[in-house]
Amino acid sequence: MLRIGELAALAGVTTRTIRHYHQVGLLAEPPRTAAGYRLYGMADVVRLIRIRRLAALGMSLPDIGRVLSPRQDLREALADLDADLAREEEAVRRQRAMLAELMHTGRDPALTPELGHIFAELEQIFPAHPLLERERETITLLEAAAPEAAQALTGVYRTSMGDERLQRRMWDLGLRFEALQDASPDDPEVAALAAEMADAMRPFMDAVSADGRAEAGSGGPAGTVSGERLSAMMVDALSPAQRRVVELLTP
Template identity: 40%
Template sequence: MLSSELAELAGVTVRTLRHYHQIGLLPEPPRSTGGYRRYDVGDLVRLLRITRLTALGIPLSALPAVLDDPAAAEDLLDELDRQAAAEIERLNARRADIAALRSSGSPPDLPPELSVLRSGPEAGMPEDMARHEHEQLVLLGHLLGEHDSAGLTALLSGVDREMLAGMEPLTARFYALGPDTPDDEVASLIEDWVTGLKPLSEQLASAPAPDPKVSALLDELNERALKPIQHRVLRRILQLLEHGQRPTGPEQS
């Protein structure tokens, strides 16, 4: 039979046949006087064995030994079974993440446990600031979660949602800040934010201090997206909260 006939019978492409020849999995048959490869049923059987084994997940590099040694095949099946079990666990975890995203309404690119920190629509947040807040949470979830995702989830699971909802008016005031905002309003807003966040600050006080790179990257993101006065106010709020949690030195303005 010709290569096209063999490929059709085995359910593969002619290109796949040529690849198997190149890597030595399938011996090249003699050619006819017209220069065509001529295959027989033995080639078909070997090709069917190859496609069956690759369907089980056996890599091409391991096939030469497996095709000719039943004992090697048995050992490899044990490893494939372990890999399949691990893949099932990963897929189950992925399905659990999808279910959590659906139930929380959190965007798919944001860890569900961080969705509690998103501002609601009643906060009156401009679209660009909503996008900035989202980017903050994505960055925070990655930088903290890659080291202690379980710890982060445990810390945030006890966050008082009603307390966060009560902060929505402060969020609107923050995003209304501009170069003409009176100094007394700036000072009042800082004080109200620190007071409002005190319960959450106390809850997080027992957590290990974040890696300096986390704070640095978040500050860089804030500086890029916020107005100068908003960036200064946010820095001041974080400094006061930090000072209240860990008094390591004099307060900076």
């Protein structure tokens, strides 16, 4: 017969672990000596080794208890664990692929890969300009708060990368929007800028709206409204004149 310290040494665990397994019911209480010391047999050693090895595979203690039950099929339980580990492995593979891309490109992890590439190109054309950071924040928040508007703006960016005239036009509109920081909402530039921005984005908004109607007609999602509070935060961060431009752009 073995004392708890000897059992722990044979099974490769600590005495504290063995006491915990007693508390959770994985190990039955063994007989004790007159002095109150637990005494273990070889069956306890074998069971403890099984518990240790199943735990090393990632199996939870409640699952180990079920696996070691005479009514449980060990092969079935291990197959379930293998399937769980395969899903975790795939998730880790995807995470590492994303991490490798971020390390290689140095792009903002808040942006989708497509937008990350677009902004990387914009930074080559308009390096270290404050407007780029504003645009980055805007598109990131739009993706969470107003996916359709974000999709339209992404379409503008995507098309502008191959159209220098459109690229310069959108950049000019962005600069004019920034210049409204200290302007009055009644400034004539507000209405003029809203009209020009609406004109520039109209083809893309029309395409997005058509996609939304097609999805709604087929029973699919037409968009989300869960970002209303986020949209409000975005608007609150603008100056009164800039807020008025957004209001004029909103149908």
